[in-house]
Amino acid sequence: MNPTLTVGKRSVQILRIMVSGIFLMAGANHLIEIEKTVNRIQMAKFKGFAEFFGHLELLVILSGIVMLAAGISFLIGFKTRWAAIVLLAVLIPITITIQIGQINSLGPLFKNIAIAGGLLFFILNDFNNNKIQQL
Template identity: 45%
Template sequence: MTTRPLPEAAFRVLLSLIFLVSGATHLLRPEAVAARLDGAPFAHVATALAPSTSLVLLAGVALLAGGLALLVGYRTRAAALGLIAVLVPITLTVQLAPEALGPLFKNVAILGGLVFFAAHGSEGYSADRALRLRRARRLVPALS
């Protein structure tokens, strides 16, 4: 499947912003985010693994790293898969509540964007494309 480079790059950059902001919030205000987790309907599922503040900090690092990779298009498929691995548990533990239908479906929509990049990678103005072109240029003289 081929996509147009500029719209795909815009999609990737805009999608990355939510992860960058969320990751920064997790790291800069972990107590507030942990309190929200502790008050979530299925918090016991997550906090059975580790204390809420530790989970929030770990998620913050993953969201920020994945968001940065998505932003520049570096290892886009892996970044999208990593972000899916963080987004799904957050959605299932924090967003599954009758009063959270808006945030729940926001996460479902974001998941759709991540599935796109996990399946297709990134061609438009991305580090992945630049690295592929660089490798190809190094291989061409070797074949001559």
């Protein structure tokens, strides 16, 4: 048995647009404020996790480019599932490096968890087969 859930096309579009916003802003910020972003990583409790992957300045630039490219793809609904996978792959190490270990501010951690949930919605559901019911 395959249970079906009817979801309005407009609600899926709105969710996709709203979730993409944080990646577009963060990606632009990574490219505009490279030094500030690197400094934030260097002050993080788990900065070693980010340093494991390479030079911090290069990581900030690459993550900025990836967030912008995948964020735009996600925003316009082009290769939505793949864009969501890429964005989640960027979100996880950022969350581990920056948010985990900041016990005094759990809000950003749970914000990232909520964003991950939104991305998982698009990863786990196929919205490219035109079976979204218009409500």
